[in-house]
Amino acid sequence: MRSFDRIGALFVPVLLAGCAGSAAPPAPVISVADFERHVATLASDEFEGRKPGTVGERKTIEYLTAEAQKLGLKPGNNGSWTQQVSIVEITAGSDATLRFDDTALEYGKDMVIWTKRVVPEIAVDDSPMVFVGHGVVAPEVGWNDYAGLDMRGKTAVILINDPGFATKDPDLFRGRAMTYYGRWTYKFEEAARQGATAAIIVHDDEPAAYPWDTVQNSWMGPQLDVAAADGNAGRIAVEGWMTRSAAEALLRANGRSYAELVQAASQRGFKPVELRQRASSTLRNGIRRASSSNFVAMIPGSKRPDEYVVYMAHWDHLGKTLARSGDNIFNGAIDNATGTAGLLVLARAFQESRRPPERSIVFLGVTLEESGLLGSAHYVANPVFPLKKTVAALNMDALDAGPPTRDVTVIGFGASELEEYLADAARRQDRVIKNEPTPEKGFFYRSDHFNFAKAGVPALYFDLGVDDREGGVAAGEARAAAYIVNDYHKPSDEWRPGMDLRGSLENLELLYQIGAKIAGEKRYPNWYPTSEFRAARDRSLAAP
Template sequence: MIRRPNPAAAALAAILAASLSACAATSAGGGMAGAPGAGTISVETLKSATQALSSDAFEGRAPGTVGEERTVAYLVDRFGKAGLKPGNNGSWVQKVPLVEITGTNFGPLSIWGKDGAAQSFAYGSDWVGASYREAPSINLANSEMVFVGYGIVAPEKNWNDYAGVDMEGKTAVILVNDPDYESQGLAGDFGGRAMTFYGRWTYKFEEAARQGAAAAIIVHDEFPAAYGWNVVESSWSGPQVYAARADKGASQTMMNGWVQKPVAQKIMAAAGQDLAALSAAAKKRGFRAVPLGVTASTRFGNTFRTFESQNVVGVLPGTTRPDETVLYTAHWDHLGRCNPDASGDDICNGAVDNATGVAALVALAEANARAGATPRAQAFIALTSEESGLLGSQYYAMNPVFPLARTAGGINIDGLPLAGRFRDVVAIGGAKSQLDAYLSRALAAGNLAGSPEPTPEKGFYYRSDHFNLAKVGVPMLYLKGGDDLEAGGTAAGAAAAKEWTEQRYHQPSDEYDPDWDWAGAQQIVEAYYRIGRELATTPDWPNWNEGDEFRAARDASCAADPAGC
């Protein structure tokens, strides 16, 4: 919905009061005392918290805004009412240092071809970009463009797309995803159809900076990117938030951005090249970067500010092993103000993404508090700045409140299914850790099947906060439910997923809908409850499977702490 100017404090107070009344009514209700079956999770809590957090009063929950202030206050209140204690040494929050950079007065992206002819591409419709540098102005001038394929340097795979090329001052043109994303199976140098971390845009920009590039431009292609240009444009427009760096971003590229695929085709044509032919060559081992002989120029201004955002941390203390912890995480942030839709609505409310996930944290805290304390502590962390590059979880992973070697594992929640009851649950990323056994038992208790990930090429395992915890060794589950709906089967599930991606993901239309069917959301949150409850009770220490990319980090973490895993 369109935000009203200067929303009244009374309206926000009414939202808080209503939600707390719902919380109190749920806590007072009978029939849920610790039973892990149907009814353990309060649908009213899921509804009330989602509706409140995605209301216009929270202004899209952008970090560093009044929306953050209201979100943190709301979550502290709900966590406390649910029965949690402040989780960070007596504080409800962990402060996360960030910098916000807002580009202004964007010029076109100008390309000078080999024949001296110029092409001009409009900001927004043709290209988007931003700078990680805290500089008042950005001037990319006559930077030579180099096609670097997928922009990957992976020594363990004997793969280097930058071999033999000096990128100093140049602009890298990069393909999205991995070289083998079109594979039908999961065999290949880069996981076959399943995206690896090398396929993520975050990695590609980081690697370009390490190579000394002045700028990096990714070619948007909807299938390998897993989202349309509308998502790129909305996500990269307006303020961008990054982790604060001691060098104020000087080590980063001058500009990172995206171009539409037809724009990239025109750039290649100006260089006397064919994008399809170059893309095919980039898929093969031994590919070498191709200097294009054309130059890129653009300029824009920057305003910036540094600030501290906040992770919200609550805990149910453990009984006999209080120094051991189980994590439940979900990101509270969304995009704040974004490109307005046809009606003029410029608030990306983030109802599904991820007010529902944070609502699940509240509901899980309530359910576990009602059931009573477990041997291990249970920590509930609402993380900041996921939408800006998983920054809150990155900070937590580097500065853990609960020691990593004493964290048994965890569950990350990023969006709940709202199309009704379903028959299956997908573990995103596939079989990766010994938490799969906990998942299997939880699904069996809920009469649910486990299904293989239907779109591993989209790399969802690397696109939410569990990834940063996995990188430092903590076994994490990230689940998705609803592919096989009880009403309509897999066709209905696919249609619901398509509608979400194309019509609402990162758009102002991701708003609370009173007609949502919450039965499926309740199913999957009950599965989270069963998994977390068992993990908080058992003395076992799950690890990553042998050969998994995160196994070495866990083994090293355990070895370094004799009192841990």
């Protein structure tokens, strides 16, 4: 484990190995005026907050297509500028049941369950239950909570977060910093790989970092997800959460205490515990289908056109609400008209470069990020370009409004060799790369690059930094905090003439330099050996 990961905002200039002497790509032409024009247009009231399925989507896709044509880009998806994303909205009935033998848990109060399978109803009968600790299989750490278990037909009871967080041991997983293994999405995915019938995560305020209310608000009511051709038959039959007190009662009936088992599950050599009870459950679903579009444009590579560097940004935002008086449009200027505009200005920089890229460059505008990273999830499940030939995914989500900074904040710091490319490019701007201040919040897992990472594709996501050249850290931190408090996911996140985008232009230049360098190389940068995504990439590269 990289011990510096547990120290917030530690200055760590990373040395770039093996790249000394290679000439920098020609300077890009990133036009301030262009960038402002795109942001102002995409964030205008006319685009109605770019909500998928609305006129805002149509205008956004039309605008991106027209601009891409002007730039001479090629449609990316077999002659089409878009990739259709099929989504499904499933609403579990509030009469959903979950019983452990004769003990019935109350929907909403004690548990929240759902199925991602696109079926009108589903039932689980007398499924043997197993407490599987954190439910983690992490080859790079030598950890397997499912070792020796056959989960077919069984129900997994799983702790949230990971053993590193539970023990605060900096040498276990990544200590307090969140890993992919700590996320609820991972728990369900792994239980599905193990063949389990049901998986119930135990909610606990501290390791979850949110209260039970959040579970209720997030998982009761309509749930959007991508709809695979098989109706999501590969997903686990019943997924859900139960309260800590429900789990305490369950474990007590087995003569075990929750605290004791949390501790046991956080030590090496933990063995899963078969429980006496059997789980039964019934669910009825309301189902609605809809679709939206990813935007895909590209520049074919001059020498290795079948290898790809992907720039990505979600074009969608929250639309508008009729319930509000006054300004009812969530314009999403920063989130994420800036990133979407970034696709266009980077495309122009590549088109105007004197050295055309040897690998292909893909400009991917994904939809439904705000609904749970669904457009990127769909793309990764149905990749237009082979993922094993996708050399890097560079994400832009909410480029900041701010002045130039002395630093660059890497989200998910210490993960991949792409950070060496970033550090090198940043050095030429007299900047250094830094860890994010709160790695335990798991921001790396909250934007679209994460779906690429899960599939093994090296992915990079970074922010402006907080050490402003004008005003220093105090000014930068105040600026970053003010955005979260005043504008994040609010109608006031709108374009204002004179908005300071100088810092983001510097970051766009970094993105250009990184992409141009990778596009001119034969090398495949990888995740570091300590990364939870390394094994997936190694498997993918070794596949025929």
